[in-house]
Each structure stands twice: as structure tokens, then as C-alpha cells.
Amino acid sequence: MTTPLFQTSFLADTLDMTCSNDPVSVTTSAGVTIKRWERGVIEVLPSSARATDKHVLVSAGVHGNETAPLEMMDHWVNDIVAGKLNVGCHCLFIIAHPQAINRHTRFIETNLNRLFDAHHDAATLESTIAQRLKHYTDTFFLNTPRESRWHFDLHCSIRDSKHVSFAVSPRSRHETRHADLMRFLSVAHIEALILSNAPSSTYSWYSAEHHAAQALTIELGKVNRLGENNLARFEAFMNAMGDVIAGQDNESTRSPASPVVYRVTRTLMRLSEDFNFLFQDDVPNFTSFVHGEVFGHDGEKPLMAQNEHEAIVFPNPKVAIGQRAALMVCKVTVRYERGQIICD
Structure with a gap:
């Protein structure tokens, strides 16, 4: 050069x-x-x-x-x-x-x-x-x-x-x-x-x-x-x-495991000033809840798990009103059709 x-x-x-x-x-x-x-x-x-x-x-x-x-x-x-x-x-x-x-x-x-x-x-x-x-x-x-x-x-x-x-x-x-x-x-x-x-x-x-x-x-x-x-x-x-x-085919020194696959079940949006989660800030992503478990509130509305083992990802109660405060996800199995990932 x-x-x-x-x-x-x-x-x-x-x-x-x-x-x-x-x-x-x-x-x-x-x-x-x-x-x-x-x-x-x-x-x-x-x-x-x-x-x-x-x-x-x-x-x-x-x-x-x-x-x-x-x-x-x-x-x-x-x-x-x-x-x-x-x-x-x-x-x-x-x-x-x-x-x-x-x-x-x-x-x-x-x-x-x-x-x-x-x-x-x-x-x-x-x-x-x-x-x-x-x-x-x-x-x-x-x-x-x-x-x-x-x-x-x-x-x-x-x-x-x-x-x-x-x-x-x-x-x-x-x-x-x-x-x-x-x-x-x-x-x-x-x-x-x-x-x-x-x-x-x-x-x-x-x-x-x-x-x-x-x-x-x-x-x-x-x-x-x-x-x-x-x-x-x-x-x-x-x-x-x-x-x-x-430009090479991906290679691995050992047989790699496939990722665990989740599907987003819903997106939690912050709708009010009085919004918070009941868990601590050090709770990790993918922490799951039992069906019906309350884990927060948005104003007077309780936030609860709607599915068994529904997990939370990216929880952030400090986002601006109207923005995403968390994703809720559940594990799924996948298959392939025409080379595309499809949820079962």
C-alpha cells in the first residue's frame, strides 16, 4: 500500500x-x-x-x-x-x-x-x-x-x-x-x-x-x-x-451443537410512568416464569407470564414510554422447508 x-x-x-x-x-x-x-x-x-x-x-x-x-x-x-x-x-x-x-x-x-x-x-x-x-x-x-x-x-x-x-x-x-x-x-x-x-x-x-x-x-x-x-x-x-x-465454508474442530431456539410470544411495551419489574437488576436474560406468575406492573396492570416457562429477554424498565421494555419468549422446535427455518 x-x-x-x-x-x-x-x-x-x-x-x-x-x-x-x-x-x-x-x-x-x-x-x-x-x-x-x-x-x-x-x-x-x-x-x-x-x-x-x-x-x-x-x-x-x-x-x-x-x-x-x-x-x-x-x-x-x-x-x-x-x-x-x-x-x-x-x-x-x-x-x-x-x-x-x-x-x-x-x-x-x-x-x-x-x-x-x-x-x-x-x-x-x-x-x-x-x-x-x-x-x-x-x-x-x-x-x-x-x-x-x-x-x-x-x-x-x-x-x-x-x-x-x-x-x-x-x-x-x-x-x-x-x-x-x-x-x-x-x-x-x-x-x-x-x-x-x-x-x-x-x-x-x-x-x-x-x-x-x-x-x-x-x-x-x-x-x-x-x-x-x-x-x-x-x-x-x-x-x-x-x-x-x-469466503470459505464454515468449519469447526468439533461437531457443534445447534442453538436453542426461542420464539417471541409478545413484546412488552412501557405504557405508563408507573412501570417496573419485581425482580432485581441482576436477574439474567432468559429467566423463566411459571404460568400466571406476576413479575411486574405497568400502572395498575400486572405483568404476568402467559405461558408455562415463558422467559424474559432484554428487560429494561427505564426505557421511554412507548418503547419496548422486554421480550417474552418460549422454547420451540424448528424444521426446514425450502431451506428456511420454520417453527413447529
Whole structure:
């Protein structure tokens, strides 16, 4: 490369607000083209394109305090630049919200991962970011084969979880739950998969709904500060992502177990100021309740389990009124029809 791409690294340059991050394009000795479009946006093209290549969007930092995926992404991009990681697909890497990352906060004004639907939201820093991310997503997937589009939006959970890693498959009008996704999750040792039952406003939903992408929100451990994450816990996931980037079939050193599959039974929305859960903040995701057990209230309305062993995920009583306060899920078995995951 005749022009240096980074002063320090992809992540460090993105978070250094004094660093210009002007557009630049370089070619590695392996013939891989790397384009920086702006702060936090890197496109990678293989030396020679094939009709079978995937077009893989990897995003992280949609919530600024979820840092493990940022360190993983920095590792992949830096290895690509150094020629240590082969590139066999078309990739777009996005660090979504540098301002929130620098403040180690979930967001600045409003939750960015609730701004990808068609509603006209009030003008905020996050609404501006959401529009920019939509633009890059639209451009990246433009004129690509529908079956080649993949999107991994990487997150961490606010609280502990009975499944250290898990994924959420957004509900869309397209066939976006291919068996290849289940194979990837198995090889990556992702412990659980949640099948959403309704449209949402998340980034992964946008890619699935508007581009028919095989899209997942993937939760990798718990929030932590940069430099304090134990990435060794997610070695299988990092290796599986390396295989995807290299355009290789996912391989595993041992026969991987399939994720436990859950279906969303309902979404709990906060409707009043007087909203709270009866359990402690350290209760982990996927904690289950017996049928009829009351676990909170929304005003005078009790919140109770409507199914036996119904479990709660992403409980957050402090969300704004009208936003999601939790998902309720139940375990299901799945089968495959035309290569798509179907609940029994």
C-alpha cells in the first residue's frame, strides 16, 4: 500500500475525533481493495469477484457501551490490512456511533436501534446517524443478488444472560431465515436463537425487510469498557466470521451443537410512568416464569407470564414510554422447508 489507511487502527482512528477520516482507497499486496468512505465506514473488495461471493455487512457500536464487537471488528479489519486474513467476499464494516462509544453510554439523545422504521422521528443526533446508515446499507446491497446479502449487527447485553451469546432473527416479509444461518450460528457456538414474531425498528430488521438480507442481531456477552473484554470466550465466533470474510465454508474442530431456539410470544411495551419489574437488576436474560406468575406492573396492570416457562429477554424498565421494555419468549422446535427455518 502506498497510502497508509490508518494512523493507528480502524477503531482508534474512528474514535479519535481529531483524526480526519477522509475518504481514501488503498490496495494491499494481495490485491484486496480497502475503501474508507468516512469515519467508521470501511468497504473491502476481494482481488477478484465471483458470482457466488457473499455481500456481508458487519456493524457494531449501534449502542456505544457495547464494546466487545468493536474490538472484534478492529481485529478483522486490521488483519485484512496486514494480509493476515484472506478476503473472499464483499464486506462493509461499520462502527455506528463513535460519539456514544467515546462517552461509554448507550446513546446520546435517543436509542439508535429504534430508528430504522419508516416513522419520521424528531431530529436528533441518532436520527441523523440512522439515515446515514440506511444510505450506506442501500448502496452496499444495490444490484447484488438477493441470496448473497448478509448482515450481522453485533451487540452486547446490558445484563447477564443464561445464554452467554445469542442471536435475534428479525421478522420480515422475505425469506430471511435460511438454514445456512443456523449452520453459521452452530459453528460460531452461538448458544440461542430468538425468532421475532413482528416487524421492528432495529438495524438488522431494516436489512431484512428492505433488502431481503439474511440478517441477525447477535448479542456477545455483557457490556464492558474498551480493553476490558475477554474475547477468548468468543473465539469460535471470531473464527467463524473469519471464514465468512474469507469466503470459505464454515468449519469447526468439533461437531457443534445447534442453538436453542426461542420464539417471541409478545413484546412488552412501557405504557405508563408507573412501570417496573419485581425482580432485581441482576436477574439474567432468559429467566423463566411459571404460568400466571406476576413479575411486574405497568400502572395498575400486572405483568404476568402467559405461558408455562415463558422467559424474559432484554428487560429494561427505564426505557421511554412507548418503547419496548422486554421480550417474552418460549422454547420451540424448528424444521426446514425450502431451506428456511420454520417453527413447529
